[in-house]
Amino acid sequence: MHKIIVCLKRVVDYNVRIRVKPDGSGVITEGLKMSINPFDEIALEEALRIRERGGATEIIAVSIGPEDCQQQLRTALAMGADRAILVQTTAELEPLGAARTVLKIVEREQPELVLMGKQAIDDDCSQTGQMLAALWGRPQATFASKVEIREQAARVTREVDAGLEVIEVDLPAVITTDLRLNEPRYVKLPDIMKAKKKPIETLALESLGADTSPRLRTLKHEAPTPRGKGILVKDVAALMAALRDRGLSA
């Protein structure tokens, strides 16, 4: 296999607790710590391991978003990606727009594999990979917890509600990653230095000619309804009594 594309989304770090703007127009993201979407870091790690096993020769990290995404792409280069592409925009793309944009890059680069996260932890849509596969007319293997690359195909174990499903997909294909696929490596200082020399190509979103017009309208944001204040009980007898009060018959 020659090329792997890995998609990386810049998101609010998973340790940060976001808040909704008082006027309901969005969530407050200004000044928050931003990171690579954790699932995408796993996608990149998997690509690196495939390359280390001799299964690929080049890994391209792609991100769509504002100029600041360069930070996340630099991290990806430090982890081991060979080069990076930033599709620059301040627009907020919906998954279909993101998929159409990635498709443009895919058509240009002709990778055998696109690895991406099963969901972005900000919008939690879990759509982009499947949409890309559909538009590309290629297979999708979502929620992967194990990936084995063979000659012209990949055998993928998927985490599904019923357990683990194994499917085989012909390459090229789109694979989306689940958390247990691997544990991403830490970036070492020398790698960060080396990464400074690796290229990041910046393309204006408009220059790609993808239709990224929104399909949905967001009317408002609100904070979730909080649960009522709970009680503390001192022992199991009190616990069982409280449960029976609430209707548990066991």
Added chain:
Amino acid sequence: MSRILVIAEHDGRHLQQSTARCLNCARQIDAAGADVVVFAAADSPVPAEAAQLAGVKRVLLVAQTTGGSLAAVLAPQIVALAAGYDCILAPSTTFGRDLMPRVAALLGAGQVSDIMAVVGPRSFKRPIYAGNAIITVEVPEGQAVIGTVRSASFKPVESGAGAPVETISVSAEIPAHTRFIELQSGSSDRPDLQSARLVLSGGRGLGSAENFNKLFALADRMGAAVGASRAAVDAGFVPNEMQVGQTGKIIAPDFYLAFGISGAIQHITGIKDAGTIVAINKDAEAPIFEVADIGLVGDLFATIEEIRKQLG
């Protein structure tokens, strides 16, 4: 009036309860109900089961020659049916999450993931940021509504009706590039995690696979399903299908008893709609106590022991 199509989720023999929950959502969009399409073998018992659900106008059986429920195989068949509908829904389970974006993209439509409430026929609430914010999204007129329905937010519709079943054929090109190999599932006699009224759940605090047996024994005594935190699954104590949370199962049992789970936001998002949340944790500062309705600060093993004793 909306013409709604619900994609049935099943395992070849039985309809999953997620379908009945999805129908509840459909009925809130249009009280007249929905058509349900079943992709299954020609002699499958699933269509007859689906026909009994309240709110079903008719059941469409599209006979399949291959097993499994591959998105690449089903999506073009759904697209072939799409012209007759304004709204296509599937459960937001791994089945629907895998399938529906492929359908939406082929139709050039946006998708509303994880519908948790119906605001109007074209507007819906859905969670973002692991449930830390809720957005209301609207699908503009003239575009089909493609959505996945968060099971925990909708009760299943009743059974007992009798809709007609029609076998239909669709013309769609089925790709051969994706092949189902096998499903490995730990079969268990315990209640299903996603539909159980009572769930006992264990975290890293359980310490080992062996210790989980104590929780299983208590669950069997109480007729409960068993769930787990990601840390417990990652540590290999229990299989992945037991994980509850943002990236596991989103559940809404009447009672959720968490043993040795700290209460990370990614876990809590999976149980927010539970009736009563009980936390048993030795650390009084654990964040789970902030969301628990009933908290007990103490050793989980001693607590399990004592509950068993008190149940007799």
